[in-house]
Amino acid sequence: PKLGTQAKEITKLLKDNGVKEIFAGDIHYLTRYTEPDSGMPMTTVGALTGVRNAQNPRYAVVSVYEDGNYDVEDIEVK
Secondary structure (H helix, E strand, C coil): CHHHHHHHHHHHHHHHCCCCCECCCCCCEEEEEEEECCCCEEEEECCCCCCCCCCCCCCEEEECCCCCCEEEEEEEEE
């Protein structure tokens, strides 16, 4: 329960201070979602290897623009 509470506190702190999205790795699965309590967008990035990977190998490209907007592109390695 403490870990869940801490995660919510950290997510709220980041959102309140202008963080637009949280990116994480080491999940071996690319997924994008919005955390329901805070509304914070989150992306976990896939893996370049097929080992222990539920998806085909892939990586993400994040393009950040001068106006602060950004795009996230899921690139599957074939």
